[in-house]
Amino acid sequence: MLSMAAKSKWWNGCGCLPQSRGRHYRPFGPCRQLENRPFHRPTCSMTPPRHLLTVGASARAAAQSAQRAGFAVTAIDLFADEDLTECATAIRSENYPADLVHLAATAPSGPWMYTGGLENHPRIVAEIAARRPLWGNDAAVLRRVRNPRQVHAVLAKRGLPALDVTLDPTDVPRDGTWLAKPLNGSGGKHIHPLDDRSPALQPTRRDEKRKNAGWYFQRRQPGLPASAIFLGHKRRGRLLGVSEQLVGQPWCIGSPFQYAGSICPLLHDDLGDDDFHAQLRELGDTLAGEFGLVGLFGVDGIIHDRRFWPVEVNPRYTASCEVCERLTGLNMVSLHARACHENLPLSDLEPRWPGCVGKLIVYARRDGEFADRSAAWVRNLNAGQSACRVADIPRVGTVFQSGDPIATLLAHGDAPQKLRDRLATLADELRDQLV
Template sequence: MSRTVLIVGASVRAFAHSAIRAGFQPVAIDLFADWDLRSACEAHQVDPSTYPAALEGLSSTLPKAPWCYTGAIENHPDLIDRIARDRPLWGNPGEIVRRVRDPFSLATALRHASLPAIDVSRNARGLPADGSWLVKRVRSAGGAHIRPFDGHAPEPVEGIEYLQRRVIGPSGSAVFVGTSAGSARLIGVTRQWIGHDDAAFGYLGSVGPVRVPRQVRDQLRQIGAVLTGEFGLRGLFGVDFVLRNGLAWPVEVNPRPTASVEVLEWATGWSAIQDHADAFGAELSAEGHGTCSVRPHTKVGKLVVFAPLEGRVPDAIRWRGGNPRSGRLPRLADLPMPGTSFQTGQPVLTLLIAASSAASCRTRLIRRLIQWRARLRSWGEGFEPTSTATELG
């Protein structure tokens, strides 16, 4: 039986590497087609000016294998259904995505189950203009396009934006697998780092797995059960939440593999894509080892490096590592091709690290972040020599 799988999204490197470790043969489509994706499998890059519309046409030219999606394809449920007409979908169809991504439907379902639900509103009338409410887009990803409501901003546009009460506390993400039997299995929890120069609420990175109090873990399991029971979610999905007063307050649901999946894979040796495929009746046992060679009980952290200014990756750069078949945690990931231009605030690459504690992961990642921001500045200012090859990894 063929083990080819098509993976589509804005950035699919992490899930494609998971597929390779499990013995699948991924074909990838995303916005970047970075070096470590191209080096590992067949990869196709979509021009940002044609994204996401071009995904349908490009996918139709590729082998008629099952397909799955990563972020932020959940913002385009019609596209999901169109691609699914042509090939089996290992993921949630458009109808389920529309319902679970509706903040009002989500809040109603949680309240009916006596679970914490953050207040949401379709308009700003009568709401305090003191930053205690946030204006958010219905279609969003990575914490982009979120702003405090301060009374000066225009009211949200019906069907495009909404308001959500701001809950302050540590940000986390719970990863689940929804099974074909309609149950949900909690895989693990990560701590999220939020906020960078160009997006105060934007996703910056994750560390995990982290322990949460038993009552919070029980509550997260109940949330997972509601999402599979009420909305029909299957396969990998994530719940972003804020921890406050001993309760996990769900912020949003991502009905597909999330950024935290990679962290949990490396920290535990779990094979994400195998569980995901099983949820859709793939009945394919792993032919690869599927695991990652990180010591048990280790914490793994990842941090996205955003460009501090406009620049260009030197043509002479030669990246090292990035081979998912090695089973070794790479220090760098999402590596741009030599000669790639980047804009201020654009994600350039990802840092990964394993350490004995979450605090150690954070400290060491920040140290490396400072070094990489300095390097990106030198690339932007033209100081990096490009006449000789420079190896980084």
């Protein structure tokens, strides 16, 4: 249960979010009771926050959003980072995902939601959902919407852009114009251009005769990587925001197709086109209607020639939800909860768009340890008045190998390029702090 101090800091009893300069922002329109009042002196009635369990490979961003929305949070993930322990009762999974059902059973009663990675484990989702209310998409929905052939068929039927996909690479060119992708992939890991040396074409260890098990193959589309966030409710999908995905850029260090961050909003010539916006709205409505998606969901895609080419559907709170929340003032977990559990009037959403927000996952260039001096650098940055912050803060003594994620940088700015430059500079400084 949150203390009264924590309640007065994060929650005002009416679902509003604290905004700069002592104002509130209400996700579903302005709060007339609290307009122009400092957020630490609420006039709305105070109700004890409900408990929410968040589960995923990384739960920090969703847990912080849930705390700001007024929930007492228990979070289960792979890291139990320092800043997760500040906003939630953090439980580290030592045998992910096999131990999640057991760990979830130890949390206080209440609803639960999942973040990245769990969409690939519908059986685990079903087992946890059998014991507590699920705010999100159930196992049956996951099995359908995570099937690339079913998604392709639905999009093609509606005349929306749909990249060719197949499970059989026999007739697929081996010249890099197609990608090999894990069926249970997440974050872009292990994606690679298809050629004769592709791991996807090698026999599995379990069955020497069975090749390309666990993989599918998708036509490669050139263009700008992007992600659209939607809110599913009553078979409709409301577009909340579009962000640029930081993927395959040398300064991000990660592998060529691995997700490294987001810049929101996406400033692109195509976004001013009415037809482009209409396509995104139809995409959200189609996916929510055909698959029954509820709550937050994201669609990764490629923007090319005024078209958004979907490459993957992520039917849950996504990594780019955090930057969208920081930019618009819309509390993502509050929206998710109301869409899954309450009668939500989607027409009441009124986001604001001041400047831009960036998020960068900092990957290690070399082996090293997060030491006392590393922690001091993080504390100094987070304690200052800078528009930049460090999140997913590891514990002192954590050892990293080259390519491991160290932490996440979050920053505000006026222009995307200046924001990229600032994030790149800070990322190099953070990497230099490893010993």
